Amino acid sequence: MPAVQETVARVREIDVDKYKYGFTTDIESVRAPKGLNEETVRFISAKKGEPDWLLDWRLEAYRRWITMQEPTWANVVHPKIDFQDLYYYSAPKSTEGPKSLADVDPELLETYAKLGIPLAEQKLLAGVKESRVAVDAVFDSVSVVTTFKEELAKAGVIFCSVSEAVKTHPELVRKYLGSVVPITDNFYATLNSAVFSDGSFVYVPPGVRCPMELSTYFRINAENTGQFERTLIIADKGAYVSYLEGCTAPMRDENQLHAAVVELVALDDAEIKYSTVQNWYPGDKHGKGGIYNFVTKRGDCRGARAKISWTQVETGSAITWKYPSCILRGDGSRGEFYSIAISNGYQQVDSGTKMIHLGKDTSSRIISKGIAAGHSNNTYRGLVSAHRRASNARNFTNCDSLLIGDKCGAHTVPYIEAKNASATFEHEATTSKISDDQLFYCLSRGLSAEEAVALIVNGFVRDVLQHLPMEFMAETQKLIGISLEGSVG
């Protein structure tokens, strides 16, 4: 097996292999002092050697942020977050310019070994030809290594960390950063703009079809460190790119804040497919610990006939607050949102999408499958709107909820606004339970209760599963079973 495929396969095994990596790594972190003020922002920017325009951008966001309040409209309950009690920057020490493997901190390599990522450069090179997936491994907040850049470069595709892009392609970053999610957008996005650590940057030039699926595995590590990823993907005219995002995090007793921002820009006739499998630590069986995930993801179909498709499988985190959205600005553009959100234990999910129809003849499709088990709460929240000049806007929405047990909740909160009379919006919603008879039927065929639930739930989410890239499908099916362990019997 080529090295990189092996990497990906092994990371996946870990992803779906329950939550057994409660290990943390003792790499000496370079941390900003606890708390957030202008100095913290300057520290981060200086640490990353950023140009003045970016520091100013961050500071503007910070000044805005201190005037803002946390949103309270979501259907989630959590203790108030003390934003002054967090570290806002933490980088593995050895990453200040590792040019080769020898420069990388051995402990870091060990962490990757635990994760099953062989970092050895020669292996990566050996895998280049056959491998189809490039992994931009994110350790804590800084991208340590980016693979396959060279092959991508041949196609003209830029795939690197945002910090690197700031240095190598400042004109692109400056043009697009914050152009989809402005620094004034919302409490968490503004916070992210002020203190974002790193993330992926992708630019696909006009007419280029990205030759491989791009993939990032995120991993949250250093204790008490908020993770503020910033991802920016641009598909120029007629370009196509598919991006996979998958996550793991070590077990921890304290809640960890994660406030990422993802911006997608699709120009004329471009297409971006963004898939996520999110499996962060959901907290223990009493609901203690777990990641707080407050994410702003938005795609802008900026050009005519542009297409953006979000597919997400959300199984982890104590709290998920996430609404990957599409702005359908270009005439004839199209947005899609396919979602599987599974909550078990004491997890709280408030997720959905926004489809903002601005251009003519725009269309969107939303398929959401929420599965609630245990004591969890699962809310779909969605907005579909057609603005005045969005003639012939079309939307189809289907929200299905499945309840397992009688202590969980499923909620659907759709907002629909049509300011143009020619809009056609359809909305379907169902709520169902796994019936005892269905379970018994499976049990009588020799399936265990958990196998039976996994099978029934996989059937329930099938419409969405098939929109995932092949690489993710099998792992997701397993993940669904694992996420629902202990939900019956």
Place this chain on the structure above:
Amino acid sequence: MLEIKNLHVNVDGREILKGLDLTLPAGEVHAIMGPNGSGKSTLAYVLAGKQDYEVTAGSVTWKGEDLLAMAPSERAAAGVFLAFQYPMEIPGVATMTFLRTAVNAVRKARGEPELSTPDFLRLVREKAKLLKIDPEMLKRPLNVGFSGGEKKRNEILQMALLEPALCVLDETDSGLDIDAVRIVAEGVNALRSPDRAMLVITHYQRLLDYIVPDRVHVLSDGRVARSGGAELALELEESGYAEFGEATRGEAKSGAAA
């Protein structure tokens, strides 16, 4: 092989089986007949281990072991199979996927290796052909939109694949036209073997024209009221269930007697 002694079962606090005795030796096919409400389906569900069927007295021994102490999936692994009167629909799960999951779950429990995909497909095709099942049907979600005949043939297909030692068929003929009954019966007959016992539950004698039983038991008011050879079924066809109390009168008070 299967030994049921003085079985009493409550459903929703109402006693349905009231001291049922039955012995089913290996290699034999026994028919359970009786009027509606006599406890036929209750017996089927109790054998498969459905919850909410409360055994208040008696025992069921299967190959020398206490069947009632086993979980439903353990019973499946131990070779007990129930062909449902009303097979459940599971949307989004292809029939083939379900079959494969079931076969491998049972094989795993029995300590056998999982079947490889080609071996499994070959096996399914072979068994499906015997039951005149269109391979296209196996691609559809389990039982969703299946006709009555398709559902019942699918049950027998599962039975053929899981190779149980005890087959319980709960009104497998209900809702089928005569051609479908014949196909299902042929499938069942193909599975008759010296080390397999079958309990064929039916309201009508019709099915027993095709699956000729070694013994016939008539259930009435939660007990075996009469047993005999295959000819008993023919007799019932003539006389009906009148002498066995077509309705289920007097059930409430007999609960106290148990």
